Amino acid sequence: xxxxxxxxxxxxxxxxxxxxxxxxxxxxxxxxxxxxxxxxxxxxxxxxxxxxxxxxxxxxxxxxxxxxxxxxxxxxxxxxxxxxxxxxxxxxxxxxxxxxxxxxxxxxxxxxxxxxxxxxxxxxxxxxxxxxxxxxxxxxxxxxxxxxxxxxxxxxxxxxxxxxxxxxxxxxxxxxxxxxxxxxxxxxxxxxxxxxxxxxxxxxxxxxxxxxxxxxxxxxxxxxxxxxxxxxxxxxxxxxxxxxxxxxxxxxxxxxxxxxxxxxxxxxxxxxxxxxxxxxxxxxxxxxxxxxxxxxxxxxxxxxxxxxxxxxxxxxxxxxxxxxxxxxxxxxxxxxxxxxxxxxxxxxxxxxxxxxxxxxxxxxxxxxxxxxxxxxxxxxxxxxxxxxxxxxxxxxxxxxxxxxxxxxxxxxxxxxxxxxxxxxxxxxxxxxxxxxxxxxxxxxxxxxxxxxxxxxxxxxxxxxxxxxxxxxxxxxxxxxxxxxxxxxxxxxxxxxxxxxxxxxxxxxxxxxxxxxxxxxxxxxxxxxxx
Amino acid sequence: xxxxxxxxxxxxxxxxxxxxxxxxxxxxxxxxxxxxxxxxxxxxxxxxxxxxxxxxxxxxxxxxxxxxxxxxxxxxxxxxxxxxxxxxxxxxxxxxxxxxxxxxxxxxxxxxxxxxxxxxxxxxxxxxxxxxxxxxxxxxxxxxxxxxxxxxxxxxxxxxxxxxxxxxxxxxxxxxxxxxxxxxxxxxxxxxxxxxxxxxxxxxxxxxxxxxxxxxxxxxxxxxxxxxxxxxxxxxxxxxxxxxxxxxxxxxxxxxxxxxxxxxxxxxxxxxxxxxxxxxxxxxxxxxxxxxxxxxxxxxxxxxxxxxxxxxxxxxxxxxxxxxxxxxxxxxxxxxxxxxxxx
Numbered sequence: 001x002x003x004x005x006x007x008x009x010x011x012x013x014x015x016x017x018x019x020x021x022x023x024x025x026x027x028x029x030x031x032x033x034x035x036x037x038x039x040x041x042x043x044x045x046x047x048x049x050x051x052x053x054x055x056x057x058x059x060x061x062x063x064x065x066x067x068x069x070x071x072x073x074x075x076x077x078x079x080x081x082x083x084x085x086x087x088x089x090x091x092x093x094x095x096x097x098x099x100x101x102x103x104x105x106x107x108x109x110x111x112x113x114x115x116x117x118x119x120x121x122x123x124x125x126x127x128x129x130x131x132x133x134x135x136x137x138x139x140x141x142x143x144x145x146x147x148x149x150x151x152x153x154x155x156x157x158x159x160x161x162x163x164x165x166x167x168x169x170x171x172x173x174x175x176x177x178x179x180x181x182x183x184x185x186x187x188x189x190x191x192x193x194x195x196x197x198x199x200x201x202x203x204x205x206x207x208x209x210x211x212x213x214x215x216x217x218x219x220x221x222x223x224x225x226x227x228x229x230x231x232x233x234x235x236x237x238x239x240x241x242x243x244x245x246x247x248x249x250x251x252x253x254x255x256x257x258x259x260x261x262x263x264x265x266x267x268x269x270x271x272x273x274x275x276x277x278x279x280x281x282x283x284x285x286x287x288x289x290x291x292x293x294x295x296x297x298x299x300x301x302x303x304x305x306x307x308x309x310x311x312x313x314x315x316x317x318x319x320x321x322x323x324x325x326x327x328x329x330x331x332x333x334x335x336x337x338x339x340x341x342x343x344x345x346x347x348x349x350x351x352x353x354x355x356x357x358x359x360x361x362x363x364x365x366x367x368x369x370x371x372x373x374x375x376x377x378x379x380x381x382x383x384x385x386x387x388x389x390x391x392x393x394x395x396x397x398x399x400x401x402x403x404x405x406x407x408x409x410x411x412x413x414x415x416x417x418x419x420x421x422x423x424x425x426x427x428x429x430x431x432x433x434x435x436x437x438x439x440x441x442x443x444x445x446x447x448x449x450x451x452x453x454x455x456x457x458x459x460x461x462x463x464x465x466x467x468x469x470x471x472x473x474x475x476x477x478x479x480x481x482x483x484x485x486x487x488x489x490x491x492x493x494x495x496x497x498x499x500x501x502x503x504x505x506x507x508x509x510x511x512x513x514x515x516x517x518x519x520x521x522x523x524x525x526x527x528x529x530x
Numbered sequence: 531x532x533x534x535x536x537x538x539x540x541x542x543x544x545x546x547x548x549x550x551x552x553x554x555x556x557x558x559x560x561x562x563x564x565x566x567x568x569x570x571x572x573x574x575x576x577x578x579x580x581x582x583x584x585x586x587x588x589x590x591x592x593x594x595x596x597x598x599x600x601x602x603x604x605x606x607x608x609x610x611x612x613x614x615x616x617x618x619x620x621x622x623x624x625x626x627x628x629x630x631x632x633x634x635x636x637x638x639x640x641x642x643x644x645x646x647x648x649x650x651x652x653x654x655x656x657x658x659x660x661x662x663x664x665x666x667x668x669x670x671x672x673x674x675x676x677x678x679x680x681x682x683x684x685x686x687x688x689x690x691x692x693x694x695x696x697x698x699x700x701x702x703x704x705x706x707x708x709x710x711x712x713x714x715x716x717x718x719x720x721x722x723x724x725x726x727x728x729x730x731x732x733x734x735x736x737x738x739x740x741x742x743x744x745x746x747x748x749x750x751x752x753x754x755x756x757x758x759x760x761x762x763x764x765x766x767x768x769x770x771x772x773x774x775x776x777x778x779x780x781x782x783x784x785x786x787x788x789x790x791x792x793x794x795x796x797x798x799x800x801x802x803x804x805x806x807x808x809x810x811x812x813x814x815x816x817x818x819x820x821x822x823x824x825x826x827x828x829x830x831x832x833x834x835x836x837x838x839x840x841x842x843x844x845x846x847x848x849x850x851x852x853x854x855x856x857x858x859x860x861x862x863x864x865x866x867x868x869x870x871x872x873x
Contacts, residue, residue: 038844039541039867046538120585121636124558124625128658130794149629157598157626161657179598265741284738288768291737292818295672295767298541298867299818302837364840525840 004030006066009048010394011076012208016040016234016297017358019390020047022055023411024062030407032414033062035389037361039298077393079208081235082108082254085198086126088155089114089138090147098138098170101191104327105199106209106236106252107134115150127158133166133205134198135159136188140171148175156180166201170194209238209252211396212356217242218404219392222412225351229392230376232316232359234258234297239320241350251327256320258312258359259294275506276311276318278518279304301362310371313359317375321503348478349378349424354416356387366524369419369493370454374520377424377502380478381467381486384419384493391415418461420491424498425475425484428452432472436497438488440465447497454498456523459490467495475499493524536831537811540846540871543774546805550668552648552792553659554678559583559623559636560644561601562655570646570662572680572788577644577660578621581756583636586618587628595633599657600624604639642756647678647790648799659794667805668797669765669777671731675740676747676761679707680790680799681728683781687711690733690773691823696721703727705758707789709781712823713770716742719762723750729761729791731781731798734771740764761791763798772823774815776872780806809872814848818868826850828869835863843867 007024021035034055038047052069055062066072085107089095095112102109110132113123127135137155139148152175159167160179169175170188177185186201188194199206209231216229220242231238237256241249254260263269270287277286289308292300301309328347353372360368369384391411398404408415428434434449438457445457449471459465467486474480488495507513556562559580564570593609593616601623602608607615608624622637650664684706686694694710696718704726710718714732716739722730743762750757765773773781781789783804790799812828826848835845843865850860 036844038539041541041544042539050536050539117585117587117634120625120634121558121583124636128556128558130553130555130658146629153626153628153634158657161599264737265744267738267741270737284736285769288737291768296817301867302819302841302843302865303839305818306839306841362841 007033007063007069007072009051009072009074010389010391011044011074012390012393013044013076013078014040014208014233014235014358015080017361018042018044018047019358019361020044020051021389021391021394022051023391024066026062030410032389032391032411034058035391037358037390075394075397077208077211077397079233079235079393080205082106083133083202083205084108084110084129084131085134085136086110086129086132087112087136087138088123088151090143090151094140094143095138097191098136098194101195102136102198104251104253104323105195106206106238106254107195107198108254113154115147115152115154117150120154123154124158127155127162133202134168135165136168136170136194136198137175137177138170139175143171152177166198168194168197168201207397208393209236212238212393213240213247213250213396215392215396215404215408216240216354217247218395218401218408219354220244222405222409223352227352227354228350228376229354229356230317230320230372231355231357231393232256232258232313232320233357234294237316237320237357239324249324249327251320251324253320253323256316256323258297258309258316259290261294264291264294273312273315275513276314276517278307278311278514278521280514297358306363309359310363310367313363314371314375316359317371321376347378349380349382349422352383352385354385354387354392355419356390356392358390360386361390364525365417365419365491366493367521369422369491369496370521370524372419373422373424373454373496373498374504377504379424379426379476379502381421381423381488383421383489384491385416386419387415388417389415418489418491420459420493420495421488422496422498423467423469423477423486423488424502425469425471425477426499426501427473427475427480428471428499429473434469434471434473437468437470438465438495439468440490449497449499452500454496454500454520456493457495457497459488459494461491463490464488465490465495467497469497476502537828537871539831539844540814540828540866540869543776543815543870543872544670546780547668547670547797548802548805549650549666550664550792550795550797550799551653552650552662552664552668552678552797552799553794554644554646554662555659555794556655556657558625559601559621559638561621561623562660564652564655564660566652566655568652569650570652571649572646572790574646575643576646576652576662578641579644580622580636580638581640581642582752583622583638584620585625585634586622586637587632587634588616588618589630589632590616591631595627596624598624598626602635608633608635644677645680645759647680647792664790664799666800666802668792668795668799669780669806671763671765671796671798672767674761674763674791674793674796675744676729676791676793677759678790678792679728679759679761680788681705681707682786683707683709683784683789685709685782685785690775690778693770694718694730694732699725699727701725707731707791709773712772715739716746719743720746723757723760726758727760728758729763731763731765731773731791733764733766733773734769735762735764737768740768761793763791763796765798766817774870775825776806776809780804811871813872814846815870815872816848816864816868817870819864821850821862821864824850824853829861831866832863835865837865
């Protein structure tokens with residue numbers, strides 16, 4: 001047992017920032033005593049010293065008798081740049097399943113290469129990329145022998161000269177890589193198995209993101225609810241849906257990062273992020289500010305910097321949602337008819353959506369709630385929470401599942417900052433009106449239900465309520481209904497009642513788009529100026 | 531009250547690296563002209579690089595095929611001897627053996643020379659890169675684009691916050707590495723390359739100009755005639771960003787002497803005696819926000835402060851250095867994350 005008898009630090013060490021939390025036994029259970037975050041360049045020790053001193057100054061009795069802070073145990077998770085893989089195959093077409101599988105597992109596919117003479121120079125260049133971590137040679141059953149031989153001739157010589165490069169042969173075809181030590185070569189059958197083998201081979205590079213997934217599964221088991229977790233950091237985004245019985249779906253995406261590295265060169269990607277910005281600055285200025293957010297993400301976090309960071313977080317969530325939807329469409333396959341008119345698979349809202357990661361560390365909680373609702377759009381009601389101390393990642397590193405569940409159960413009220421609840425109910429036609437009635441502790445609040453808008457009902461943290469919707473049209477809340485009631489809980493953002501479309505459609509004209517986004521988020525950013 | 535320990539909470543500026551390892555990529559067909567442990571000087575050729583490389587295949591006709599990675603000179607026998615020897619048209623490198631008794635190689639009749647950006651010792655010649663242990667110090671840059679290059683350091687602007695414009699560059703700067711202040715633009719860089727300038731060091735650069743420069747360098751690479759190496763080093767990020775004061779002073783120490791620009795890792799390579807001086811640990815530079823580029827001294831860490839847009843940040847109280855003409859000293863609270871500690 002790592003956590004229990006003495007104070008313990010949890011550390012989420014990311015590429016941009018480090019978040020530390022101090023957990024200690026108080027009154028027979030574990031409590032979160034404090035947390036701090038700092039740019040990664042500051043390092044771990046100054047952060048822990050400051051945290052221990054601050055907690056000690058606030059209540060010396062909490063830490064008395066536990067020795068020096070340097071001796072307290074630490075549970076840490078690390079996340080860094082997504083590992084890079086080159087996929088080699090007889091043809092681009094044959095590589096598509098591998099590209100999909102690796103992309104959705106958080107790898108950065110740096111290149112796909114073939115053995116064709118016309119691409120031999122490109123292949124030779126890719127193979128010499130010093131940042132390459134893994135080479136996968138795709139050889140499914142039925143690959144033409146000659147094509148395979150050309151492919152091997154293209155990749156084996158450099159693989160042989162780079163002993164640090166991990167190599168996997170994927171598929172049933174017999175592949176010999178001359179000059180490459182056979183003990184170095186791993187084997188995978190089919191894309192999913194190959195990704196699993198690759199994950200094991202570079203497990204240390206992926207441990208932090210795996211830990212977050214494990215923690216969300218443990219949280220779902222502890223709460224006996226469907227819990228969705230989303231983590232957006234500087235290098236990747238992770239999304240997981242878990243139920244009481246385990247993980248239901250998961251996705252890791254290198255392009256789900258706050259500002260992906262490709263954005264430094266790709267103006268279209270920057271402009272896609274800027275679509276969510278409310279800043280009325282020249283496009284080239286916003287692009288450079290976004291590039292600076294990529295290269296020095298801890299800087300310029302207040303004022304317009306906070307708004308730009310939120311725009312980048314929304315765009316990252318949007319990319320995660322797109323990949324999630326793509327995968328969902330493939331999953332339903334023959335049941336495609338279930339998708340709505342926009343092609344979206346009707347997945348209903350989870351009971352609880354938990355956001356984590358450096359992307360959400362700076363903006364005020366209520367606007368984080370709106371960003372989640374704007375992008376991860378699910379019909380129905382859900383509670384929203386923020387892993388404000390970034391504790392879930394480190395807790396996922398605890399090797400024992402029982403201990404993890406016990407710790408999460410103890411810390412639940414401390415580590416999940418309630419952002420509020422959201423009801424997403426599209427379907428109300430223009431010029432029609434309904435009503436929302438919220439009853440909490442005997443008090444009732446009623447407001448008109450307007451189409452294509454998001455309304456905020458003040459519902460403080462700790463308060464539970466019932467929200468009844470009465471609509472003249474069929475609303476889509478997981479099922480079609482005109483009258484429906486939900487149990488909701490309060491939070492920093494209160495209750496968001498959202499009748500906008502799924503997915504959210506933004507105007508093409510920049511001024512109108514800014515006006516819409518500003519109107520939606522202004523009530524939640526009220527009194528934000530000092 | 532600040533203590534040496536509490537100052538650790540302020541992000542440090544990346545420290546100057548003594549004797550850094552500089553890597554130069556080895557591309558397919560490149561032939562190293564130096565070996566491990568060799569001494570190199572700035573501007574000395576270290577690689578012969580193929581220009582406009584092509585892929586060629588040839589039957590080995592029963593001869594023993596050379597191994598992958600083997601390099602050969604123009605017209606040299608790659609396998610066998612005499613009239614029946616295997617020869618490629620041009621110099622190059624064997625990529626590998628193909629089915630049917632053929633070998634594939636990357637070849638070209640033309641090559642250019644890649645020069646060392648620094649004085650030092652070759653520490654390794656690997657499959658992907660050639661490494662040089664530099665004699666001097668490396669000042670970390672945010673990025674360097676172009677090719678490794680070296681030349682005498684010339685100041686083309688008078689202050690860290692000044693900008694370099696195209697009219698400020700002329701033939702006197704041929705062969706030099708220019709200090710360009712807080713920003714330069716793609717027109718100035720185009721003119722600099724046309725004048726034979728070997729490199730430019732700037733505090734910042736507009737991203738669009740950077741993309742345009744990269745495209746221009748690629749076009750230059752594809753042209754018939756080889757041009758001298760050129761690199762752009764950006765020290766602090768995108769947009770207009772003054773050169774950090776300590777780096778400016780280190781560059782001033784190196785003025786007139788040969789310096790280098792390394793692409794991997796991105797470094798400005800200075801002589802050993804031009805390293806930035808150890809500064810008082812309480813000295814800081816503001817690295818973001820409206821006070822960008824101002825320097826000063828930390829008076830105290832003041833804890834959380836509510837900033838614009840409702841954001842709470844740990845702050846330091848800073849006494850800013852007066853700007854010319856000297857005025858009253860300004861004391862401001864600045865988020866720790868927007869500061870950079872010198873020491």
